[in-house]
Each structure stands twice: as C-alpha cells, then as structure tokens.
Amino acid sequence: MSKVLVSDPIDQAGIDILSQVATVDVKTNLKPEELVQIIGDYDALMIRSGTRVTKEIIEAGTQLKIIGRAGVGVDNVDVPAATRKGIVVVNSPEGNTIAAAEHALAMMLSLSRYIPDANASVKRGEWDRKSFIGAEVYKKTLGVIGLGKIGSHVATVAKAMGMKLLAYDPFISTERAEQIGCQLVELDLLVQQADYITLHMPKTPETTHLIDAKMLAKMKPTARIVNCARGGIIDEEALAVALKEGQIAGAALDVFESEPLGESSLRALGKEIILTPHLGASTTEAQVNVAIDVAEQIRDVLLGLPARSAVNIPGLGPDILEELKPYMQLAETLGKLVGQLAGGRVELLNVRLQGELATNKSQPLVIASLKGLLYQALRERVNYVNATLEAKERGIRVIETRDAAIKDYAGSLHLEATGSLGTHSVTGALLGDGEIRLTNIDGFPVNVPPSQHMLFTLHRDMPGIIGKLGSLLGSFNVNIASMQVGRKIVRGDAVMVLSLDDPLPEGILSEIKKVAGIRDAYTVTL
Numbered sequence: 001m002s003k004v005l006v007s008d009p010i011d012q013a014g015i016d017i018l019s020q021v022a023t024v025d026v027k028t029n030l031k032p033e034e035l036v037q038i039i040g041d042y043d044a045l046m047i048r049s050g051t052r053v054t055k056e057i058i059e060a061g062t063q064l065k066i067i068g069r070a071g072v073g074v075d076n077v078d079v080p081a082a083t084r085k086g087i088v089v090v091n092s093p094e095g096n097t098i099a100a101a102e103h104a105l106a107m108m109l110s111l112s113r114y115i116p117d118a119n120a121s122v123k124r125g126e127w128d129r130k131s132f133i134g135a136e137v138y139k140k141t142l143g144v145i146g147l148g149k150i151g152s153h154v155a156t157v158a159k160a161m162g163m164k165l166l167a168y169d170p171f172i173s174t175e176r177a178e179q180i181g182c183q184l185v186e187l188d189l190l191v192q193q194a195d196y197i198t199l200h201m202p203k204t205p206e207t208t209h210l211i212d213a214k215m216l217a218k219m220k221p222t223a224r225i226v227n228c229a230r231g232g233i234i235d236e237e238a239l240a241v242a243l244k245e246g247q248i249a250g251a252a253l254d255v256f257e258s259e260p261l262g263e264s265s266l267r268a269l270g271k272e273i274i275l276t277p278h279l280g281a282s283t284t285e286a287q288v289n290v291a292i293d294v295a296e297q298i299r300d301v302l303l304g305l306p307a308r309s310a311v312n313i314p315g316l317g318p319d320i321l322e323e324l325k326p327y328m329q330l331a332e333t334l335g336k337l338v339g340q341l342a343g344g345r346v347e348l349l350n351v352r353l354q355g356e357l358a359t360n361k362s363q364p365l366v367i368a369s370l371k372g373l374l375y376q377a378l379r380e381r382v383n384y385v386n387a388t389l390e391a392k393e394r395g396i397r398v399i400e401t402r403d404a405a406i407k408d409y410a411g412s413l414h415l416e417a418t419g420s421l422g423t424h425s426v427t428g429a430l431l432g433d434g435e436i437r438l439t440n441i442d443g444f445p446v447n448v449p450p451s452q453h454m455l456f457t458l459h460r461d462m463p464g465i466i467g468k469l470g471s472l473l474g475s476f477n478v479n480i481a482s483m484q485v486g487r488k489i490v491r492g493d494a495v496m497v498l499s500l501d502d503p504l505p506e507g508i509l510s511e512i513k514k515v516a517g518i519r520d521a522y523t524v525t526l
C-alpha cells in the first residue's frame with residue numbers, strides 16, 4: 001500500500017480520501033532535518049504553507065510521486081527540483097478563492113474603521129470614540145494588483161460597495177478587466193491614484209519587493225494597502241518606515257517575508273496596521289474544499305491516473321483530461337513503438353493528430369508520445385511531468401501537425417521519428433471499446449492490436465517467406481500469437497507484424513534478416 005505524509009494541518013475530509021488508497025501519517029511541525037530523514041518512506045506529501053519543500057527534501061524523497069499543496073501558492077515548494085525528478089506538484093487553484101478574497105475585503109474595512117484596535121479598547125474597559133474616526137470606502141479608488149481569481153472577486157465585491165476600480169496585471173487583457181469593471185492601468189498610475197491597494201499576485205522574482213520604499217513614496221498619504229497574497233511582495237522594513245513617517249495611512253498584512261512572524265518593527269506600530277497570522281484560507285469551507293481537491297488528486301496519481309491541477313504539467317480541465325485519457329495511452333504506446341523502430345538517439349519526432357482528433361489539444365498527446373519514446377532510455381524515471389524537459393535535454397525536436405481530412409478512423413494519431421535506424425512511422429487509432437489498433441507501419445496499412453513482444457519485418461511480398469519465418473521462430477521455441485502482412489501492391493514491398501508470446505532470444509534477429517526476401521527486421525517490447 002502507498003504511504004502519504006501529511007505535514008501541515010488539513011481537514012479530515014482529505015485524510016478520509018487518502019485513506020482509501022494509502023496509509024496516511026499526519027506529522028505536523030516537523031523540523032526540516034526531520035522531514036529529510038523520513039520523507040524517503042513516502043509516495044506522496046501533502047502540505048499547506050507551513051512546510052517548506054526544499055531541493056534537499058525532494059532529493060531525499062526517493063519514492064515521492066506527488067506533492068499536493070492544499071491551497072494555491074506553491075512558492076514554498078522547489079517546483080523545478082520536483083519537475084526534474086518527475087514529481088507532480090498539484091494545488092487547489094480555486095478551493096480558497098472566496099476565503100482569501102473575503103479576508104482581503106475584511107482587512108480593508110477593518111483598516112478603514114480601526115475595528116481591531118477599537119475592539120481591543122472596549123475589551124480593556126474603555127469607551128473611546130474619538131480615536132477611531134475612520135474613512136468610508138464608498139466612492140474611493142481601489143487599486144487591485146493581480147487580477148486573477150482572488151483579485152477579480154475582491155474587485156466585484158468592491159464595485160458593489162461603490163468603489164472605483166483600477167487594476168494592474170501584465171497578463172490580463174483590457175477586455176477581461178473591463179468585464180470585471182476595472183480600468184487596467186500601469187502600476188505607477190495605480191499606486192499614485194488609489195486610496196486602497198490590494199495585492200493578489202504570486203510571489204515571483206518580479207513581484208518580490210515590488211512594493212518598496214520608492215513605490216510607497218508614490219502613494220497618497222491617505223492610502224491604505226492590504227497584502228493577503230504573499231509575504232515579501234511588500235518590503236516590510238520600508239513599510240514600517242512609511243507608516244511611522246505618515247507617508248501612507250495604513251496597512252493590513254496577512255502574510256510575511258518570514259512566517260511565523262518573528263522580531264519585527266511592524267509589531268510596534270499602532271492602529272494604522274493590522275496583522276493576521278496567514279488566515280486568508282482559514283475558513284471551514286475553504287479547508288474542506290482544498291483538502292478534498294488535493295487529496296483526490298493524490299489518490300488519482302497514486303492509482304496511476306493524471307492529476308487535474310498539476311502546476312508542473314500543462315493545465316488541463318477535468319473534461320478535456322477525461323476525453324483525452326484513452327488517446328494519451330494510445331500516444332504513449334505509439335511513442336514506445338516508433339522510438340524502438342527508429343532506434344536510440346531520436347532527433348526528431350513528428351506528432352500528427354488526424355481526423356476528429358485534430359480538433360483536440362495536442363500538448364498532452366505530445367507529452368504522452370514523448371513519455372513512450374523515452375521509456376527505453378529512462379524506464380520508470382520518465383513520466384508526464386518530466387518528459388518534455390528530458391526530451392529537450394536530449395535535443396529531440398518535436399513537430400506537431402494536424403490533418404482533419406484523414407478520416408480512415410474517426411480519430412487517429414500518427415508518429416514519425418528519425419533516429420539511428422532512420423525514419424519510421426506508426427499510426428494508431430482507438431476502436432469503439434477503447435482498444436488500441438495499429439493501423440499503419442512505415443506507410444503500410446495494417447490492423448493489429450499492440451502486444452508486449454512484437455516483431456516487424458520489411459520484406460518482399462512473395463510466396464514462402466511467412467512459412468520460413470514461422471519455422472525459424474519455431475526452431476527458437478518462440479510462439480506466434482498473431483501475424484499480419486501489410487502491403488500496398490501485390491508482390492511489392494510489405495511489412496509483417498507478429499505478436500509473440502515470448503521475447504525474441506538473443507541472436508535470432510540476425511538470423512531473420514538472412515531469410516531470403518526479408519530486408520530488415522525489428523523487435524519491439526511494449
């Protein structure tokens with residue numbers, strides 16, 4: 001049975017799902033060195049923001065197949081290191097969107113009305129009303145930086161509160177921003193004009209310290225800033241100075257450069273700052289959502305199925321994935337086959353989507369083809385996560401083409417590879433029941449199911465060859481399960497495809513090539 005380590009607190013709903021397929025150990029608050037020591041026993045690791053999954057941990061995780069982040073941000077995971085080792089990293093892109101957006105809105109309103117400090121003063125027994133005269137958000141300008149899922153929800157709600165909306169997001173179209181009621185502007189303009197600024201982008205090299213002393217200096221003295229995205233997007237030292245000197249009016253932070261927040265000049269500030277301990281996703285609803293979402297993906301990957309929200313393989317909606325799953329199997333089989341026919345050192349792979357398949361996304365099929373193609377070289381080390389990277393590192397050029405006009409099967413996939421044994425091609429299709437059929441080998445039409453041990457010959461179509469080959473295989477005690485000849489013209493060139501019950505013994509291939517009329521022969525193991 002597989003083993004899953006859960007190293008941050010997650011909802012029981014997630015543990016229940018994982019327990020269907022694995023032994024689940026929940027061990028929170030582990031020190032990095034403790035995690036390095038035990039991770040080698042586990043097939044999957046499930047985390048939130050509390051666990052830093054470093055390169056060292058990934059390298060020690062020799063059995064790891066998947067890292068599941070029960071939330072959005074994966075900045076605490078060394079994703080490139082995981083990709084290199086073929087480990088899928090999944091998250092829950094939508095499970096906590098509303099929770100995080102509502103927290104940002106709550107922070108904005110709390111900041112405007114000094115609710116945390118007013119509350120604390122009443123609890124201390126005071127009745128001070130004049131110290132807490134706030135500001136309204138109505139008709140004020142909110143600048144949303146990062147107009148993704150959370151930013152969009154914040155904008156939508158803020159609009160309903162009568163706020164004017166500016167947005168900065170280099171990857172969002174003007175039309176999309178307008179749909180949400182935001183005017184897309186440059187960052188400088190946004191920070192100069194906004195009364196409230198809210199951050200909703202990932203932490204990347206570009207966004208780290210994006211809000212620094214210079215940026216803070218451009219803001220209105222009445223401006224208030226909210227960060228429920230990631231610590232380190234705001235330079236905390238510069239923020240503490242700006243607040244102290246009255247350069248801006250307030251800040252509300254849920255996330256910090258280092259968590260838990262240690263010694264910090266931010267703690268010494270007054271009612272102009274609100275600090276929460278990374279609570280954006282901490283609602284009952286969000287925790288159930290993310291735990292189920294990620295646990296289901298871990299379960300699927302442990303069962304050999306693809307994950308729906310992997311961050312290090314192309315994003316595919318569950319619908320597309322469901323539809324393409326059988327074709328990915330076909331692509332992988334054809335990749336294995338053509339890779340062996342072309343010999344090692346494949347330099348070029350052409351993947352052609354034919355017939356109805358031509359309207360589908362090609363990327364997953366290309367990845368599956370590469371996974372098959374590289375299997376000979378890498379065995380179990382190659383998977384959907386690292387196949388593209390491994391192919392690139394081996395200098396394999398990939399061409400994707402489509403031909404909707406080829407209609408001999410409803411949808412078929414054609415792979416052509418050039419390697420040390422020259423250029424070879426295979427075509428395959430799926431039958432109604434999802435079974436794979438090889439429909440063409442090197443331009444010769446065939447109709448055979450793939451099998452584990454196969455033999456292909458290129459020969460002259462003439463009497464006696466099939467018999468000679470059969471006797472030769474028999475003399476080596478190799479049993480033929482099925483055999484088919486594909487030819488274009490009678491007595492011209494032809495291919496023979498044999499499914500064998502046993503692998504071909506050493507040395508027999510050279511004997512086969514000596515049979516009169518046989519020009520070439522290849523064995524393939526699928």
Ligand SMILES: NC(=O)C1=CN([C@@H]2O[C@H](COP(=O)(O)OP(=O)(O)OC[C@H]3O[C@@H](n4cnc5c(N)ncnc54)[C@H](O)[C@@H]3O)[C@@H](O)[C@H]2O)C=CC1
Nearest residue numbers: 072073100146147148149150171200201202228229280281
């Ligand atoms: N405080 C908390 O507990 C939570 C924090 N988060 C954080 O919130 C952030 C946003 O999450 P989602 O909206 O779900 O992500 P998302 O991927 O839907 O949106 C992020 C947006 O940021 C934009 N972006 C990327 N680089 C940018 C840049 N340099 N400048 C401006 N915009 C840029 C992207 O184009 C995208 O539209 C993430 O950092 C996530 O980790 C998410 C959930 C809970």
Ligand SMILES: O=C(O)C(=O)COP(=O)(O)O
Nearest residue numbers: 048049050071072073281
């Ligand atoms: O989903 C995110 O990006 C979050 O920041 C939530 O973090 P958490 O799962 O609450 O530790």
